[in-house]
Amino acid sequence: MRRYLTEHPWKIIEEGFDPERQKSSESLFSLGNGHMGQRANFEETYSGQSLQGHYIAGIYYPDKTRVGWWKNGYPEYFAKVLNAPSWIGLKITLNDQVLDLNLLNIRSFNRTLDMHEGVLYRSFEVEFGGGEIVKVSTERFLSIARQELGCINYSLKLLRGTGNCTVEFYLDGDIRNEDANYDEKFWEPVGAQTEGSFGVLTSKTKKTGFVVSTGMSTKVLLNHQLVDIAPTKGINKNRISLSYRLDLNESDTMSLVKLASVFTSRDHPIDKLSDLALDMCKKANVIGYAELKNEQVLAWAEKWKTSDIVIEGDVSAQQGIRFSVFQLNQTYSGHDPRLNIGPKGFTGEKYGGSTYWDTEAYCLPFFLNTAGPDIAKNLLIYRYKHLEKAIENAAKLGFRNGAALFPMVTMDGEECHNEWEITFEEIHRNGAIVYAIYNYIKHTNDIQYMDDYGLEVVIAVARFWVQRAHLSQEKGKFVILGVTGPNEYENNVNNNWYTNYIAAWSLTYAVENLELLKERNFARYQELSDQLQLQLPKEPNSWAEVAQQMYLPENKKLGVFVQQEGYMDKEQIMAADLPESDRPINQNWSWDRILRSCFIKQADVLQGLYFFEDHFDLETLRRNFEFYEPRTVHESSLSPSIHVILASKLGMKEKAYELYHRTARLDLDDYNNEVHEGCHTTSMAGSWLAVVEGFGGMRIINSRLHFNPSLPDLWESLKFIIRFRSRIIGMTIQTNDTTIELLEGESISVFLKGKEVSLSESR
Amino acid sequence: MRRYLTEHPWKIIEEGFDPERQKSSESLFSLGNGHMGQRANFEETYSGQSLQGHYIAGIYYPDKTRVGWWKNGYPEYFAKVLNAPSWIGLKITLNDQVLDLNLLNIRSFNRTLDMHEGVLYRSFEVEFGGGEIVKVSTERFLSIARQELGCINYSLKLLRGTGNCTVEFYLDGDIRNEDANYDEKFWEPVGAQTEGSFGVLTSKTKKTGFVVSTGMSTKVLLNHQLVDIAPTKGINKNRISLSYRLDLNESDTMSLVKLASVFTSRDHPIDKLSDLALDMCKKANVIGYAELKNEQVLAWAEKWKTSDIVIEGDVSAQQGIRFSVFQLNQTYSGHDPRLNIGPKGFTGEKYGGSTYWDTEAYCLPFFLNTAGPDIAKNLLIYRYKHLEKAIENAAKLGFRNGAALFPMVTMDGEECHNEWEITFEEIHRNGAIVYAIYNYIKHTNDIQYMDDYGLEVVIAVARFWVQRAHLSQEKGKFVILGVTGPNEYENNVNNNWYTNYIAAWSLTYAVENLELLKERNFARYQELSDQLQLQLPKEPNSWAEVAQQMYLPENKKLGVFVQQEGYMDKEQIMAADLPESDRPINQNWSWDRILRSCFIKQADVLQGLYFFEDHFDLETLRRNFEFYEPRTVHESSLSPSIHVILASKLGMKEKAYELYHRTARLDLDDYNNEVHEGCHTTSMAGSWLAVVEGFGGMRIINSRLHFNPSLPDLWESLKFIIRFRSRIIGMTIQTNDTTIELLEGESISVFLKGKEVSLSESR
Secondary structure (H helix, E strand, C coil): CCCCCECCCCEEEEECCCHHHHHHHHHHCCEECCCEEECCCCCCCCCCCCCCCEEECCCEEEEECCCCCCCCCCCCEEEEECCCCECCCEEEEECCEECCCCCCEEEEEEEEEECCCCEEEEEEEEECCCCCEEEEEEEEEECCCCCCEEEEEEEEEEEECCEEEEEEEEEECCCCCCCCCCCCCCEEEEEEEEECCEEEEEEEECCCCCEEEEEEEEEEEECCEECCCCCEEEEECCEEEEEEEEEECCCCEEEEEEEEEEEECCCCCHHHHHHHHHHHHHHHHHHCHHHHHHHHHHHHHHHHHHHCCEEECCHHHHHHHHHHHHHHHHHCCCCCCCCCCCCCCCCCCHHHHCECCHHHHHHHHHHHHHCCHHHHHHHHHHHHHCHHHHHHHHHHCCCCCCCCCCCCCECCCCCCCCCHHHHCCCCCHHHHHHHHHHHHHHHHCCHHHHHHHHHHHHHHHHHHHHHHCEEECCCCEEECCCECCCCCCCCCECCCHHHHHHHHHHHHHHHHHHHHHHHHCHHHHHHHHHHCCCCCCHHHHHHHHHHHCECCCEECCCCEECCCCCHHHCCCCCHHHCCHHHCCHHHHCCHHHHHHCCCECCCCHHHHHHHCHHHCCHHHHHHHHHHHHHHECCCCCCHHHHHHHHHHHCCCHHHHHHHHHHHHCCCCCCCCCCHHHCCCHHHHHHHHHHHHHHHCCEEEECCEEEECCCCCCCCCEEEEEEEECCEEEEEEEECCEEEEEEEECCCEEEEECCEEEEECECC | CCCCCECCCCEEEEECCCHHHHHHHHHHCCEECCCEEECCCCCCCCCCCCCCCEEECCCEEEEECCCCCCCCCCCCEEEEECCCCECCCEEEEECCEECCCCCCEEEEEEEEEECCCCEEEEEEEEECCCCCEEEEEEEEEECCCCCCEEEEEEEEEEEECCEEEEEEEEEECCCCCCCCCCCCCCEEEEEEEEECCEEEEEEEECCCCCEEEEEEEEEEEECCEECCCCCEEEEECCEEEEEEEEEECCCCEEEEEEEEEEEECCCCCHHHHHHHHHHHHHHHHHHCHHHHHHHHHHHHHHHHHHHCCEEECCHHHHHHHHHHHHHHHHHCCCCCCCCCCCCCCCCCCHHHHCECCHHHHHHHHHHHHHCCHHHHHHHHHHHHHCHHHHHHHHHHCCCCCCCCCCCCCECCCCCCCCCHHHHCCCCCHHHHHHHHHHHHHHHHCCHHHHHHHHHHHHHHHHHHHHHHCEEECCCCEEECCCECCCCCCCCCECCCHHHHHHHHHHHHHHHHHHHHHHHHCHHHHHHHHHHCCCCCCHHHHHHHHHHHCECCCEECCCCEECCCCCHHHCCCCCHHHCCHHHCCHHHHCCHHHHHHCCCECCCCHHHHHHHCHHHCCHHHHHHHHHHHHHHECCCCCCHHHHHHHHHHHCCCHHHHHHHHHHHHCCCCCCCCCCHHHCCCHHHHHHHHHHHHHHHCCCEEECCEEEECCCCCCCCCEEEEEEEECCEEEEEEEECCEEEEEEEECCCEEEEECCEEEEECECC
16 A cells, blocks of 8 residues: 555645656546546656556457467457557757756656546646756546547746747557557558648557547647647658747746547548548637636536535544546436446546446446436446347357356457456356346336346346256255355365355346346247246246245354355465465466465355345344454455445454455555556445445435435544435434435435435425 | 277278368377477378478477466476477479379378387378379388487388479478467577488577477489489478488389487587488488388387387277376486476377376386386486476465476476466475375385475475474464365365365475484485575474364265365266267366356375375275276376276276276377377377276385286286386286286295285296
């Protein structure tokens, strides 16, 4: 863990420049607007260590897989999000010396991400070789109001000296992914053009053939007066530039405005792209930077209205949760059901920007509560659209009869991951996809979703589980062999309790919902039965049988569920007893040692107890928590949040608070020493859960909202807003007092610490 | 399985040319002489599918590893044997048309490997585009008498037409490995020179810096008269050529003699290499092809004298076993303790040409019995020399106190493999290395080896096992978690019976031998204790404790040992009930399906029963064999042989005979559909074991030789020769009569079917 940034309720602040931290800060200060994202790379030249990253949602490349030893069933390709043509570049020279923070003497440096505004600020003073001193102040944002627009306002004041200054505004299509399995380039040039102070570069991805036109508008002001000179053009197939040259005297301020548009063939006809990109730049130029920024601030204010969480008395906790909410809102706006949420959002290349079960298990409740059911529904529809591929995927692995195995990692429904222990074995993801449907309907009461989409998925998953389990003659129970649970520090285990439990639950859920549909909508029931060639009643009967007879390993003596068979044979060491130098174990221990240890990467049995809390009594939860948490090293970003929620429920306030910091400030404090690769965007939804379900104690039980708040001692108050069945509800929790307000919607009664409270809209 | 080759007791014969089979035949007709090997690539141009392969023992390259997802502990490099500069090339044109079997009309084709002579013959007739017909007859061998020499005699008779013929003799350093992780070239040019009809090309491997000088002597004869013309030289940094041009009339015969030398910096000073290569060519040229071939035939006769196996009544079986013995003798001559036996010998690139546990478990007894203890001892010394690296390897995985983990795959002691489930988990190999010491001493009574070398290895391995096992509180026994047994169709299992058994045995063996050394040679005992900082008696006591308390899974109801925990939970299906279209399952099933099935790749529990047969009664062997063999798919080349031996002991003659063909003719009949990648050289030692220990029933029990022969019904007789404690013994087994002859050495008595028989040398 490294404290480096300044604590502030609304801002992320870096004071002073540390080149060793540049890649980390590039991640942390990333911008995004749902359509695209941009790491906090410098506009001007920077010759030091940097991970260049501009990502466009849904633009990917199927990189040829790289494996040690090919195994049957491995996918040929790994779809990954691409570093897209760069739009931010400004090459600035003063008296022929390049402005480059890696080479010049830095007198001061400040980088600030204003989360309230959604604007990245930077200012610094540098001294050039000839003694010239300049002060640079920059602003940058990706417009929420106009998703295809990015804006830069870059001002340079000459504090000492005089000189000739050249400024090259450029667009660069000659870019690479750091994560390229065979060092290939993924883009090829299509066209480049300039028109006055405007330019457009068009590039195409190899194989997938996505076309992107990137436009720029360029403007130079001297002491706030437009410099009316024609730029020098530089055009080659992969790069265009517009250069200006001007003389600066001491105290002169040069301002550069660069407005860039990014249009893709995902949204527009290919032959219109470059025109659209150009037009957007011209239009934005007319609107002007100030007004565009104003739009941005207003748009973010709108987002914060329904998603802000206010913590008083603990700036560090406040900053962490706002950062989480900010990043989630930057990543996914829910306007496009073809998109999903990559584990690193738009902040890095790692994990390929693809969809994992994080979406269903962690992100869905955040968007349900802050953005509303329509947005959240698109996350379910995304998987529904991939059902056909999931059935193909299962068929490749030998499953029949319309069984579906949703991919572990995907961009377009096709499985991308290729480690057998994950790809083929981490099948619990199939359960999370059903759980998300259950969770969505529990929250929204949108039963129609089940009829129209949900049940098809639920049945296809049931058909998978019923084949994947088999009756052990030895045990007289159904077993599921050879799996990897959520705790990926165990591979290829038998009867992982979590997997078996969620499989059994999914099967029961399928049986029940098929029955409910029959009662509710017989026509649709018949239609679906025909369409899926359901064998009735044989198939649901077999689902019920497997569910009822599922083997669920348990240690009766200790009163705990057993993570998987053989777990109790392990050397039982507590995480707290590990030497500090061994942690994180995934960076210090060989893989086999991790595998045979008792250490748990992230909630596994406890993930099940979190999902199905209402199936167990409090003492069972407590015994399992007290058994498993001390064995958990929390080396997955998804781990601490679930433990916060359970600890909070169990009244373990200190444990909850300690783990809250680990989730909400995971990236800000770089607990896992890896933020240079990007932020843990999906797990930020876990931070939201930790606050709302953990400290807020929110639950939906039998269609009713419950709150059992329990604030950390340090916190004076906690305020958050949730949506529930067409209502917006505001919570204000203080140590001894909780206020619940109905901000929008019809009257409703909810439960506060078990007592029913009636709510009506105040005005 | 594909029958394609002609059966013959001494020859491998291919009649007619099938380009689809070319790569397979290139493997099967490979030549080797212990120093180097050469696939049966054509000398003349061939533009069809081919895997070019010339391999030099001990010349390797550490190719950068390729993995899907890096795991701590993975080695950075995979040392692999290299396709070395090519020495065989002859480019022949007739009337400007290239002689290329891929382009010309083939009238006849025969390829014959004469195993008795160690010479590869080829003859074919082709028709050129202009109607010219030529008949080509070639001979090639790698000299056993002069290991740095390869010889080609290539004759071309013009059966129809006349024409101008050009012949380019060349050496080519511009070569690649097909198995190169990042398509890199592994060689760089050093120098090239010619002198009259001689030439030398010198090349160097990247990174490892091995230097190889390849020399050639060229000679052209027309109708058996030397053609005395000066060749045209072609020299570039990676290739040299000497070209001759002559006019041929109908019925003319042109003969080309190419003698090539291969000298390496492994054996000679770098600055002498090219001179040595040149001198060898000149000398060989003076000796002449006929005499060199004569030497070859005599040298092979010498090898066959002590290693031939004669089977009468079954040509197919005879051909299979001679092919096995031939390939083993081609691969390893035992003159260099730095060398070992790669799984494919010199016949292909797959598996990197590195050393596996095949050497200890399969090859050692072959060389002990046919080549003698000094040769076999070099195989043990090879591992002894790697002890330091094995200790480093274990330290990387977290083991201390001089514990050694020998690598799964290695060239120079460094671990090369990088799949966690094999590299880190297939630790039973450590047991085989101790077993080989035990086996060697059992066979030779060379107890001095234990004092000088063996015990250091035995103790280092004991120190590994004692740390790798731990006491399960649940079981009150020592357990070994997270391993892969010999059956690689199970990964990361707990308490693999074979691993636990051989671990316990190794520990006991260490305790006993430390005690024996103390009694036998106290000074050495003390020296070793000091050197290894042995804690006495604490360490051996702990070894004994772990050995005694080792958990060995067993199913008492069925009376069988259980392959690993959880095995009995699997769906119990017999291999015979698998649809033919599913086999081999490793080509038709996804990896997860294989893993969770009950199917066994190769002997696992049965490997242990084979090694430790004398620890178990016959009924235990029978029950386990009858349980496991029907679940075994024999998809490892190492599988059938062990089952032949056990089946033979159990009187299951039909099963033994069926599986014998699968081992001895595995490559000739291409059972696994993969011989194009190379032959299964190490498993050929299993064929030898199948004959001698299986049908011959040879065992060493309490230092005495036993034979319990049991011939397949078809066989009229079986003859083989073994070495035992300075004696050479000849066996002739007929259905109702067995003759045992002492061919060399002092009188000895042996047991034939339990009855003692005294043997004295006949002359």
